[in-house]
Amino acid sequence: MSTPDTLLLLLTGACFVALVVAARLPVSLSLAAASVVLALAAGKGFPLAHLVEGMFSYLDVSLVILTAMVFMKVIEANGLLTELTQSLIALLGRSRLLLLVALTIVIMFPGMITGSCTASVLGTGAIVAPVLMRMGLPRVTTGAVISSAAVYGMIAPPVNVPVMIIGGGIDMPYVGFGLILTVLTVVPAILTTLWLAWREIDRDKLREVMAASRADLRGSAFCGGRRLLLYLPLAAVIVLMMGPKSFPQWFPDPRLPLTFLIGSLLGTCTGRRVQLLSAARGGVSEILPVVGILVGVGMLIEMLTLTGLRGAIVVGSLAIPSVFLFASIAVILPLFGGISVYGGASVLGVPFALALLGRNQVIVLSALSLIGAMGSYIPPVAFTPVVTAGLLGEQYLPIVRRCLGPAVAAVILGTIILIYANPVARLFGV
Amino acid sequence: MITVVYRGIVAVAVILVVAELFSQRSLKVKINAGLVLIPLILRALMVA
Amino acid sequence: MAFGRNTIVSMVVLAFALGAVAAVIPSYRAAEQDDVIRRGPGVTEVRKLSTWFEGLGGTNGDTDVYVLDSGKPGATGLVLGGTHGNEPAGYMTAILIVEHAVPTAGRLLVIPHANRSSVTHTDYQEASPRELEFQGASGRRAFRYGSRATNPTDQWPDPDIYVHAASGQQLSGAETRNLNRAYPGRADGTFTERVAYGIASLVRSEKVDFVVDLHEASPEYPVVNAIVAHERAMPVASAAVLNLEFEDITIGLEPSPKNLRGLSHRELGDATDALAMLCETSNVSQGRLRGATDARQVIEGTDDKYLHAAGLGRLSVPFDEHGWPMKQRVGRHAATVVAILAAFTSAHPDRPISLSGLPSYADLMAKGLEPYL
Numbered sequence: 001m002s003t004p005d006t007l008l009l010l011l012t013g014a015c016f017v018a019l020v021v022a023a024r025l026p027v028s029l030s031l032a033a034a035s036v037v038l039a040l041a042a043g044k045g046f047p048l049a050h051l052v053e054g055m056f057s058y059l060d061v062s063l064v065i066l067t068a069m070v071f072m073k074v075i076e077a078n079g080l081l082t083e084l085t086q087s088l089i090a091l092l093g094r095s096r097l098l099l100l101v102a103l104t105i106v107i108m109f110p111g112m113i114t115g116s117c118t119a120s121v122l123g124t125g126a127i128v129a130p131v132l133m134r135m136g137l138p139r140v141t142t143g144a145v146i147s148s149a150a151v152y153g154m155i156a157p158p159v160n161v162p163v164m165i166i167g168g169g170i171d172m173p174y175v176g177f178g179l180i181l182t183v184l185t186v187v188p189a190i191l192t193t194l195w196l197a198w199r200e201i202d203r204d205k206l207r208e209v210m211a212a213s214r215a216d217l218r219g220s221a222f223c224g225g226r227r228l229l230l231y232l233p234l235a236a237v238i239v240l241m242m243g244p245k246s247f248p249q250w251f252p253d254p255r256l257p258l259t260f261l262i263g264s265l266l267g268t269c270t271g272r273r274v275q276l277l278s279a280a281r282g283g284v285s286e287i288l289p290v291v292g293i294l295v296g297v298g299m300l301i302e303m304l305t306l307t308g309l310r311g312a313i314v315v316g317s318l319a320i321p322s323v324f325l326f327a328s329i330a331v332i333l334p335l336f337g338g339i340s341v342y343g344g345a346s347v348l349g350v351p352f353a354l355a356l357l358g359r360n361q362v363i364v365l366s367a368l369s370l371i372g373a374m375g376s377y378i379p380p381v382a383f384t385p386v387v388t389a390g391l392l393g394e395q396y397l398p399i400v401r402r403c404l405g406p407a408v409a410a411v412i413l414g415t416i417i418l419i420y421a422n423p424v425a426r427l428f429g430v
Numbered sequence: 431m432i433t434v435v436y437r438g439i440v441a442v443a444v445i446l447v448v449a450e451l452f453s454q455r456s457l458k459v460k461i462n463a464g465l466v467l468i469p470l471i472l473r474a475l476m477v478a
Numbered sequence: 479m480a481f482g483r484n485t486i487v488s489m490v491v492l493a494f495a496l497g498a499v500a501a502v503i504p505s506y507r508a509a510e511q512d513d514v515i516r517r518g519p520g521v522t523e524v525r526k527l528s529t530w531f532e533g534l535g536g537t538n539g540d541t542d543v544y545v546l547d548s549g550k551p552g553a554t555g556l557v558l559g560g561t562h563g564n565e566p567a568g569y570m571t572a573i574l575i576v577e578h579a580v581p582t583a584g585r586l587l588v589i590p591h592a593n594r595s596s597v598t599h600t601d602y603q604e605a606s607p608r609e610l611e612f613q614g615a616s617g618r619r620a621f622r623y624g625s626r627a628t629n630p631t632d633q634w635p636d637p638d639i640y641v642h643a644a645s646g647q648q649l650s651g652a653e654t655r656n657l658n659r660a661y662p663g664r665a666d667g668t669f670t671e672r673v674a675y676g677i678a679s680l681v682r683s684e685k686v687d688f689v690v691d692l693h694e695a696s697p698e699y700p701v702v703n704a705i706v707a708h709e710r711a712m713p714v715a716s717a718a719v720l721n722l723e724f725e726d727i728t729i730g731l732e733p734s735p736k737n738l739r740g741l742s743h744r745e746l747g748d749a750t751d752a753l754a755m756l757c758e759t760s761n762v763s764q765g766r767l768r769g770a771t772d773a774r775q776v777i778e779g780t781d782d783k784y785l786h787a788a789g790l791g792r793l794s795v796p797f798d799e800h801g802w803p804m805k806q807r808v809g810r811h812a813a814t815v816v817a818i819l820a821a822f823t824s825a826h827p828d829r830p831i832s833l834s835g836l837p838s839y840a841d842l843m844a845k846g847l848e849p850y851l
Contacts, residue, residue, distance in 0.1 A: 002782075025458060026458050026459075026462055028462050028465060029458060029462060029465070032465060042770070048501055048502060049502050049505050049608070050605050052468060052472070052478075052502045053478075053600065053602055053605075054602065054603060055465070055468055055469040056469045056472075056473070056478060057602040057603050059469050059470075060636065062466070063436075063439060063440070063635075066443055066446075067439070114638050115639070159638055161638075161650055164639070164648075164649060164650030164651075167649075167650075168649060168652075168653060169766075170699075170700070171701070171735075171738055172738075173648075173649070173737060173738055173739070174639075174647070174648045174649060174650075175648075245639070248641040248646070249646075253637045253638075254432075255436075255635050255638070256638070257436070257439055257635075258432075258435060258436070258439065261439065280442075280446055281449060281450070284443070284447060284449075284450055285450050285453075285454075288450060288459075288462060288463060288466060289459075289462060292462040292463075292465055292466055295465050295468075296465070298602065298603060301603040302602070302603050302604075303605075305603060305604055305605040305771055306605035306770065307770055308768070308769030308771070308782075308783065310766070311765075311766070311767050311768045311781075311783035312769070312783060314766055314767050315767050315783045315786050315787050315790075315792075318767075318790055318792050319786070319790055346766070347766055351698060351767065354698055354699075354700070354792075355792065357700070432635065433633075433634055436634065436635050448492065451488050451491060451492060452484075452485065452488045455484055457487060457491075460487060460488055461491055463491070464492065464494055464495040465495070467495040468495050468498050468499055471495070471496070472499055472502070472503075472506075473630075473634075475499075476631045477506045477507075477631070478506050478599065478630075478631065
C-alpha cells in the first residue's frame with residue numbers, strides 16, 4: 001500500500017476510534033464523521049451526493065431489523081414469547097444435549113431461510129434467549145450462543161448471501177452448495193453452542209425450570225383453541241418465509257419486512273391485548289442505533305471507494321506473497337467484516353475467489369463464506385453481537401469476547417478446507 | 431403493488447423515527463435519527 | 479405557543495436531514511433526463527421498445543430502438559448497448575453507430591440503452607460519477623454513467639434470492655434487477671423481466687438474425703476482451719475473431735456456459751432463431767481493485783492500483799500506464815460489430831448486412847472519440 005493510502009487509512013481509523021472512545025459518540029455518528037474526514041483529507045471536498053448514496057447501501061436490511069424488532073415486541077407483549085419458552089423447556093428439558101442442539105437449530109432457522117443473521121437474532125433468538133437464561137446461562141453466554149448460531153444460520157443453506165455475492169462476481173450459479181454448506185455450518189454451530197454453554201448449564205436448575213414450565217403451561221390462560229390462536233403469528237411468519245423459497249413459481253414473496261409486519265398485526269389480535277403503536281415505537285427506539293450503524297457503514301465504504309482506499313486494501317491483500325495467501329485470507333477477510341460482512345464478500349471475496357481459480361469453486365466459495373462470516377464478531381461494527389446485545393440489554397464487547405475462541409476455530413477450519421479444496425470436493429462429490 | 435406496500439412501510443418508518451427524534455432528549459440519539467431519516471425519506475418519495 | 483428546548487433541537491436536527499434530502503434531489507432528477515442522441519445519416523426510423531411489447535409503454539423500460547435500414551434485402555442484426563449502465567463503452571459504441579453508421583445492405587436495429595432504467599441511478603458504495611463529459615466536435619456532450627441494475631425506483635423491493643423464472647436457478651436477490659440475468663423475460667414479470675421480454679419479442683417479430691450485446695468487464699474478470707457466443711453463433715463469432723486479428727485486435731472467444739441462465743447469449747440463443755453473442759472490453763471503473771473513482775478514470779481507463787495489480791500478475795488483460803481508454807474500448811466494440819457483420823455475410827451470402835461511415839479502430843485510437851461526438 002502506498003504511503004498516502006496508508007496515512008489516509010490511519011487517519012480514518014484514528015478519527016473513528018477517537019470519536020468512539022474519547023468523545024463517546026455512537027458508532028453510527030463516528031462512522032459518518034470518519035467518512036467525511038476521509039473525503040476531506042483525500043481532497044474530495046464534502047461529497048454530499050456520494051455520502052447520501054452510501055446511506056442507501058443497507059436500506060433493505062434496515063427495514064428487516066426495524067420490522068423484526070416490532071414483531072418481537074408484539075409477541076413479547078401478547079404472551080407468545082413466554083408460552084414458547086415454556087413449551088420448549090417442557091418439551092426438550094429432559095436432556096441437556098438435546099435441548100442445546102435443538103435450540104441451536106431453532107436459532108439458525110430464520111437465518112437459513114432468509115440469509116439474514118438479524119432474522120435469527122430477533123426472530124427465534126428472542127424466543128430462545130429466555131430459555132437459555134432460565135437454564136442458568138449468564139446473559140453474556142446467552143448472547144454468545146445466539147450470536148454464533150445466528151452467524152452460522154446466515155451462511156447455512158438454502159440461502160447463503162456471501163456465496164451468492166462472490167458467485168455473482170465470478171459468474172458462478174448458486175448450485176451444488178447444499179451439502180457442503182450444511183456440513184460447514186450445522187456441525188460447527190452445534191459444537192460452538194456446546195463449547196459455550198455445556199458447562200454453564202445448571203442441571204438441577206434445568207430440572208426445576210422444566211417442572212415449573214410444565215406447571216405454568218397447565219395453568220396457562222391460553223388453552224385449547226386460544227393456544228393455537230396464540231401461535232398463529234409465528235406460524236404465519238414461518239409460512240411466509242418458507243413459502244416463496246419452497247414454491248417460487250406460485251407463492252408470492254412478501255419479503256421479510258412485510259412478513260414481520262403481518263406477524264405483528266396478527267399478534268395484536270391473538271393473545272393478550274397489545275398496543276401496536278407503543279410496541280412499534282419501543283422496537284424502533286431500541287434498534288435505531290443499529291440502523292444508524294448500517295447507514296454509517298454504507299457511507300464509509302462509499303468514501304473508501306471514492307478515495308481509492310478500497311482498491312488499495314484489495315490490491316494490498318493480493319500483493320501478499322502467494323505462500324501467505326491463505327494466511328492473508330484468514331486474517332483480512334474477517335477483519336473487513338468489522339465494517340461489513342456482505343461488503344467483505346463483495347470487495348475481497350471476489351478477488352480472493354479469482355486468486356484461487358484452480359481449486360474447486362464450490363468448496364472455495366463455501367469456505368470463504370465461513371471465514372468471512374466470522375467477521376460478524378469484529379468491532380467496530382460487530383453487527384450480530386451488537387444486535388444481540390440490543391436484544392438482551394447487554395454490552396456487546398463481552399459477547400464478542402466469548403465468541404472469539406470458536407470463531408478462530410472456524411476460521412482455521414475454513415482455511416484448511418480452502419487449502420485442501422480439491423480433496424474435500426472429491427469427498428463431497430462436488 | 432408490492433412497491434406501494436413497501437413505500438407505505440417506509441413512510442411509517444419515517445413517522446416512527448421522527449417521533450423518536452422528538453421524544454428522546456439525547457442530542458446524539460437525535461442526530462442518529464436524523465441520519466437514518468435521510469435515505470428513508472428519499473425512498474418514501476421514490477426519488478432514490 | 480412556546481416550544482421547549484428539546485423540541486427546538488429536534489426541529490433543527492430534522493431541518494438538517496430535510497436540507498440534505500432537498501440538496502440531493504436535483505441530482506437524482508437530472509439523472510432521469512435522457513441523454514441527447516442524434517439521428518445519424520443512416521437512421522431511417524426511431525421506434526420504442528413498447529412497439530413490440532405494449533406492457534412497457536409509459537415506463538422507464540420503454541427505450542428507443544433506432545432502425546438503420548439500407549432498403550436493400552439482407553439480414554437483420556440487433557446491437558444492444560447499455561444492458562448495464564456502468565459499462566459505458568457498450569452504449570457509447572451503440573450511440574456512435576446511431577450517429578455515424580450508414581447501412582449498405584440489410585438492416586441494423588440499435589438499442590443504446592437496453593435497460594434505460596439502469597442509467598437513472600448509480601450503484602451504492604461504488605462512488606460512481608454521474609456523468610461523462612466530452613468536448614465533442616459539436617460542442618460539449620454529456621452522457622450519464624449508471625448502474626449494473628434497474629433503478630430501485632422502478633423495481634423494489636428485491637427478494638432475498640432471485641429465482642430465474644425459466645430455469646429455477648438461484649442468484650443473490652440484487653440480481654433480480656440485472657437485465658442480463660432476466661432473459662428470456664416474462665410478460666407479467668418484474669420490470670426487468672418485462673424489458674427482457676420486450677427485447678426477446680423484438681428479436682422474434684423482426685426475425686433478427688443475430689444479436690450483439692455490448693458489455694464491459696473489470697480487468698481481473700476472467701472473461702474480458704472476448705466474445706461470448708451461443709453454440710449456434712460459434713462459426714460466425716470465430717470468423718469475426720479472425721477478421722479482428724487482421725486489424726491487430728486480439729480478442730478471445732468463449733462458449734456461452736449452458737448452466738448459467740438468464741444471460742442474453744444463452745437465452746436469446748435458446749429461445750429465438752437469432753445467433754446470440756456478447757462482447758466484453760476491459761473497464762477499470764467497474765473493478766474492485768480500482769483507485770480513486772471519478773469520470774476521468776472511466777474515460778482515460780488508467781489506474782495506479784490496477785497497474786500495481788498487473789505487476790502482481792492478478793489481471794486477465796495486459797495493463798500498462800496507458801490503461802484501457804474509452805476510445806480503445808469503443809474502438810474494439812465498433813470493430814467487433816463490423817467484423818460480426820462481415821462474418822455473418824460471408825456465412826450467409828444470401829442475407830448480406832454491412833455498414834459504412836463508422837470510424838475504424840485505428841481512427842478512434844488516433845483521434846479519440848471526441849471528433850465523432
